[in-house]
Amino acid sequence: MPIVVNLDVMLAKRKVRGKELANEIGITEQNLSLLRTGKVKGVRFSTLEQICQVLKCQPGDILEYIPDG
Amino acid sequence: MNRRFSQLVAWGCIAILIVAPVIALYFLINIELFISFAKSSLNLPIQWQTVSDMQWYSVWILTLFYATTGMAGLYFLRRAFSNFAKGELFNYSNSRDLRMFSVFLFVQALAKPLHFSLSSILLSMNHPADQKILSVSLGSGEIKVIALAMILWVMSDLLVSASKLEVENKQFI
Numbered sequence: 001m002p003i004v005v006n007l008d009v010m011l012a013k014r015k016v017r018g019k020e021l022a023n024e025i026g027i028t029e030q031n032l033s034l035l036r037t038g039k040v041k042g043v044r045f046s047t048l049e050q051i052c053q054v055l056k057c058q059p060g061d062i063l064e065y066i067p068d069g
Numbered sequence: 070m071n072r073r074f075s076q077l078v079a080w081g082c083i084a085i086l087i088v089a090p091v092i093a094l095y096f097l098i099n100i101e102l103f104i105s106f107a108k109s110s111l112n113l114p115i116q117w118q119t120v121s122d123m124q125w126y127s128v129w130i131l132t133l134f135y136a137t138t139g140m141a142g143l144y145f146l147r148r149a150f151s152n153f154a155k156g157e158l159f160n161y162s163n164s165r166d167l168r169m170f171s172v173f174l175f176v177q178a179l180a181k182p183l184h185f186s187l188s189s190i191l192l193s194m195n196h197p198a199d200q201k202i203l204s205v206s207l208g209s210g211e212i213k214v215i216a217l218a219m220i221l222w223v224m225s226d227l228l229v230s231a232s233k234l235e236v237e238n239k240q241f242i
Contacts, residue, residue, distance in 0.1 A: 035242045
């Protein structure tokens with residue numbers, strides 16, 4: 001898939017653990033794990049907003065478009 | 070209360086699914102009983118003395134096909150109600166089972182007049198050439214069941230679509 005989720009990179013940069021982020025934004029660790037591995041069909045704007053708020057970043061820092069091939 | 074009622078419906082379906090094949094087999098062994106039952110239920114001007122055993126067995130097979138459609142519908146209804154009793158409400162599997170039930174109900178409602186017509190042809194086969202019978206019967210009862218089956222079919226189809234949407238929605242974080 002050409003959309004890559006760089007949430008792991010941002011978590012490492014901000015030194016925030018996945019569990020903490022999940023608690024802050026009110027989603028389960030399981031769902032956060034699915035998001036981190038890109039195994040979801042989409043991200044809600046509300047979730048993205050909360051992630052950006054907690055990690056103090058832009059949506060572009062979390063999602064990246066890499067063309068196929 | 071709803072769970073108990075669902076369990077009751079599921080048990081009822083199981084009971085019918087067990088008893089019906091036994092009755093069918095009993096009718097096959099004791100074909101005379103089937104003949105008297107058929108004579109009383111088929112209100113047709115058949116010359117009964119002309120009907121051979123082979124014809125009665127053919128009617129039995131025809132009735133078996135007709136009844137099997139209903140049994141298949143009950144099988145899917147049992148599955149859905151058994152899950153309702155467990156507290157699993159409108160998930161994808163239940164919606165699909167309800168849709169299958171409505172499909173079989175619809176098929177059986179359409180098959181009822183066909184069964185009657187084919188029975189009349191089969192039983193009057195040995196009649197003289199100008200006295201053979203083709204009886205077509207479509208009453209308000211059949212039309213009601215067809216309408217009910219169609220409504221159920223559409224509603225269960227909506228439930229199947231709703232379940233798919235729910236599953237898809239869960240894939241959005």
